Amino acid sequence: MTREEERPxxxxxxxxxxxxxxxxxxxxxxxxxxxxxxxxxxxxVFEYAYxxxxxxxxxxxxLMTGLxxxxxxxxxxxxxxxxxxxxxxxxxxxRNYSTEAIVDNSNLSPKFKFNQGFDRYITVWEDxxxxxxxxxxxxxxxxxxxxxxPGKPFFLWAHYxxxxxxxxxxxxxxxxxxxxxxxxxxxxxxxVGNLSTAVDRQSKKGHYLxxxxxxxxxxxxxxxxxxxxxxxxxxxxxxxxPVLIIWSMSCLPLSMSWAWKxxxxxxxxxxxxxxxxxxxxxxxxxxxxxxxxxxxxxxxxYSKRAxxxxxxxxxxxxxxxxxxxxxxIR
Numbered sequence: 001m002t003r004e005e006e007r008p009x010x011x012x013x014x015x016x017x018x019x020x021x022x023x024x025x026x027x028x029x030x031x032x033x034x035x036x037x038x039x040x041x042x043x044x045v046f047e048y049a050y051x052x053x054x055x056x057x058x059x060x061x062x063l064m065t066g067l068x069x070x071x072x073x074x075x076x077x078x079x080x081x082x083x084x085x086x087x088x089x090x091x092x093x094x095r096n097y098s099t100e101a102i103v104d105n106s107n108l109s110p111k112f113k114f115n116q117g118f119d120r121y122i123t124v125w126e127d128x129x130x131x132x133x134x135x136x137x138x139x140x141x142x143x144x145x146x147x148x149x150p151g152k153p154f155f156l157w158a159h160y161x162x163x164x165x166x167x168x169x170x171x172x173x174x175x176x177x178x179x180x181x182x183x184x185x186x187x188x189x190x191x192v193g194n195l196s197t198a199v200d201r202q203s204k205k206g207h208y209l210x211x212x213x214x215x216x217x218x219x220x221x222x223x224x225x226x227x228x229x230x231x232x233x234x235x236x237x238x239x240x241x242p243v244l245i246i247w248s249m250s251c252l253p254l255s256m257s258w259a260w261k262x263x264x265x266x267x268x269x270x271x272x273x274x275x276x277x278x279x280x281x282x283x284x285x286x287x288x289x290x291x292x293x294x295x296x297x298x299x300x301x302y303s304k305r306a307x308x309x310x311x312x313x314x315x316x317x318x319x320x321x322x323x324x325x326x327x328x329i330r
Contacts, residue, residue, distance in 0.1 A: 007095065007153040009242035013226070014063075014157070015219055016056070016105055017164040018248035020049075022216055030175070032216045035224035036246065043244075051249045056107035057081075059249040060114065064088050080112045089117025089155060098150040102141045103159040104134045118157075135162045139222040146229050158226075162219040167211035173221075174214040180205030 020026045025037045025045070052062045055076030058069045064087045065072065074081055081087070089099045099117055104124035108114040115121035122141060124134045142158050162169070182204050223246075230244065 007097075009149070009153055010092070010097075010155045010245070011230075011242045012155070012157045012245045012247065013223065014060075014159045015163060015246065015248045016159065016161040018216060018219075019163075020248070022213060030177075030213060032213050033220045035220045035227060039223075039227060039244075039246070054249065056105055056249070057112065060108060063247065063249075064114070064116075077107050078112070081114055081116065083113055083116060087116045089157075091117075092153075092155045093117050093119075096152060098152055098154040099156075100145060100154065101157040101159070102138050103157070104138060104161040105159060105164075108159065124161075131166070132168050135160060135219060135222055139225055142226055143229055146226070146233065160219050160222070162222075163212060163215045167208070167215050169211060169214035169218040173217045174210055177206040177210040177213065179207075180209070183208075 022028050023033045023036060024031050025033065025040050026047075051059050053059050053069050053076060057077050057079045058072070058074045061067075061072045061074040061081045062069055064081065065085045066088075067085060072082065072085065089101075093099055098119055100120045100122075101115070101118045102122040102124065103114070106123075106125055109123060110121055124137055128134050128137050138158055138160055142156065145154075145156055230242065233241075
């Protein structure tokens with residue numbers, strides 16, 4: 001097997017505004033995600049994954065660079081990813097990967113530089129006028145790409161906006177939910193974001209919960225189509241089965257009081273079987289580094305000078321070097 005054949009294909013599926021606590025596998029009492037649930041059984045599931053910021057531009061900037069929003073300086077929405085930072089797609093292109101993206105959120109527009117490193121960057125809102133057409137269009141493009149993949153390792157990113165407000169799922173996915181309060185009875189002050197003006201205040205909360213859950217079930221069914229093709233092609237050998245990642249950034253206020261802003265992400269990763277590695281050791285190292293970084297930035301006396309001199313925050317030389325590699329200090 002050549003070195004190029006050893007490199008796996010990578011598929012990232014991101015789902016906008018998908019709350020972890022509305023998925024069955026996280027304990028939600030309604031069945032909203034049978035396909036994702038099945039995928040999670042064979043994957044690494046992150047139970048405590050939190051978005052660095054519950055807004056699209058800044059959150060995806062961090063996802064694509066591995067850097068904190070304080071470093072990137074990308075504004076929450078409608079702002080650019082600075083071209084001086086190396087993105088995941090750019091890093092993979094340096095390893096001779098083919099890169100393609102199909103995205104459905106104008107915050108990720110090429111004018112905001114989120115197309116850095118991609119050979120092809122499809123903006124769904126420019127190809128499809130109606131919101132109802134966007135989800136099946138994304139799935140179609142993903143399936144077309146997987147049916148005729150490039151002749152070298154690839155990185156494919158597909159971003160669904162479907163669970164995001166306004167909710168327009170097909171009627172076949174809509175199920176009854178407890179009615180709850182009339183929205184007009186809830187003070188506007190605790191209807192977070194644009195919900196205070198966007199919702200019908202004569203409707204009941206259960207109406208929107210039913211639509212939101214239906215949108216999740218809809219995108220879950222589309223994911224099932226992708227998984228079916230991947231599984232079929234994965235019956236062969238070599239690079240057929242990719243590293244497959246599902247990720248979500250949620251900023252959706254749908255708690256029982258409609259006052260809680262969620263910033264919970266969910267991550268599932270399926271990695272093809274290869275040579276055994278010390279994953280436990282790697283996981284422990286990452287956990288310890290995360291703990292040290294949390295302590296590091298929680299220290300009120302933190303400064304770049306303090307970090308570099310190791311005078312106020314007791315970090316080891318190895319940890320300091322890792323911070324420099326990540327771009328936190330110079």
